[in-house]
Amino acid sequence: MGKKPLVKDQIREKQDELTAAERRLTATLLDDSLVAGLQSITKLAESAEVSTPTIIRLARKLGYQGFPDLQDAIREEIAAQMKEPLAKLETAELSAGKDHIISRFAEAVSRNINRSLERLDLEEFDKAAALLSDLNRRLYLLGGRITRSNAHYFFNHLQIIRPGVTQLDFSPSVWPQSLLDMDENSTLIVFDIRRYEKELERLAKLVVDQGANIVLFTDQWGSPIERYATFCFRSMVEVPSSWDSTLAINFLIEALVAEIQSRSDSADRIAALEDMIGESRIFRSN
């Protein structure tokens, strides 16, 4: 069985060979992500302001036997879309926005988070959260050229939630100092997406040799560090940009922060911090 083409695409493709009434019809359909096509042929005819035979003729032009046949295809397509955690943008940005970067970007991001979540093993997530919540373990964070921001974001939160969290400097020259401390009671959280950085891999090896665990965040292709990692989270990163998107990675970070927070009852800790911030603010303001 060959893969069926999407009705949406079929319509776009044949747009040129369509007649006026048929275009009125396809406009109504596309306007609505095809949902309008799930009504009865009569109702659809009314809302598109064409006659019912026009609808049947279109269905045949697209290669279907009749209207119910087309309807089945549409229903399947919509069902497939609904299954996705985050559906494509496509029809959302109406009028001028169709080809806007925001529109294309949203579509890609949806796909990325979708696919990333599909692959995500919830048990692994929970175990990783447990590991990172363990107050007997020290945490170290490290990112690459781009992902250092993500590492920092994670660090920023972890540091507030629990003690024993250290962010490694981006410069390898100062790593050795922290490296000394990493043992079997340590966990290194490392971010490495393409282009994978040699220095990170070398550090990972050293760290594992000293008995520490590694939690890795990488892209869909997987960093070489995977072989050293106890937990590995792959996220999709491709977007219509010269740059990769770390949004799916950020999603995981934020979800982990929420989970770790709820595991380590850190209400006291945060309250204390808030106090300190409050005081220092009073101190610094006029």
Add this chain to the structure above:
Amino acid sequence: MGKKPLVKDQIREKQDELTAAERRLTATLLDDSLVAGLQSITKLAESAEVSTPTIIRLARKLGYQGFPDLQDAIREEIAAQMKEPLAKLETAELSAGKDHIISRFAEAVSRNINRSLERLDLEEFDKAAALLSDLNRRLYLLGGRITRSNAHYFFNHLQIIRPGVTQLDFSPSVWPQSLLDMDENSTLIVFDIRRYEKELERLAKLVVDQGANIVLFTDQWGSPIERYATFCFRSMVEVPSSWDSTLAINFLIEALVAEIQSRSDSADRIAALEDMIGESRIFRSN
């Protein structure tokens, strides 16, 4: 007209008063985000392995006149969901995952990005992108306690794409030095979500007084800095966590990076940078 309840919720609500066959039916429906309900009553009956009258009886129990009436409701509901750029997760994580943090988080994030994009004015986005692409202007970035990571992420990319980009230190004590340079040819990109930070606001005022522009990224409620900002992007940040989610903000950052990149033809610049990185890597690796 009162707002109609969602079919999905109606089903869940009445779950207790449903009979065995009816439950079989609702299981089939919910399993499929209700899409199965858009088939003919006959087909639906087959796939749920109940008789057609059972379907009608369920429709009546839910308060509809008959099957077509229920179908209309379902279609509307699905149409509404399809209109959202990013649909809710809900049904996606089947099995054990329903109440998992990942599931709830994904739903919240969908809503956040959805709403944020709905509000987003594409023209404003384009104008902001143009402003940030203007090589005659210097850019300064600054974030708050949490958002400094976002600022850093943006900085990280901007710095590669174009010259004249500076990240302000998080500590207000060293601001004055950069402040001296900010004039009508400067743009300050500032991130400020709740709890809005007084220091940022004061800086914003000073900066505007000196003639610089401000591009602000804030949350749905809006930072006090809005009054000083030339461009202001509000994003939804609430998630089931003790922390706010900056994912919608990151979305904007990444989209802006893509757009700015494509405007400022920075291929040469990046190639040069890649060279430098390559060399320094060779240098550092044995």
Add this chain to the structure above:
DNA sequence: AGTATTCTGTAGATATTATTACAGTACGAT
């Protein structure tokens, strides 16, 4: 302008679907 061609809709035939009435079945209570 006239003719050929294509497009589109009307109306009725056909097929399918939704509904109803009723009967059988399962199950719990007395």
Add this chain to the structure above:
DNA sequence: ATCGTACTGTAATAATATCTACAGAATACT
């Protein structure tokens, strides 16, 4: 065990949808 109640499906009927045939309208081409 028997009765009663509630559940479920079968089969016939009513309603509706789909499709076909045909004819009028629009368009393109001499």
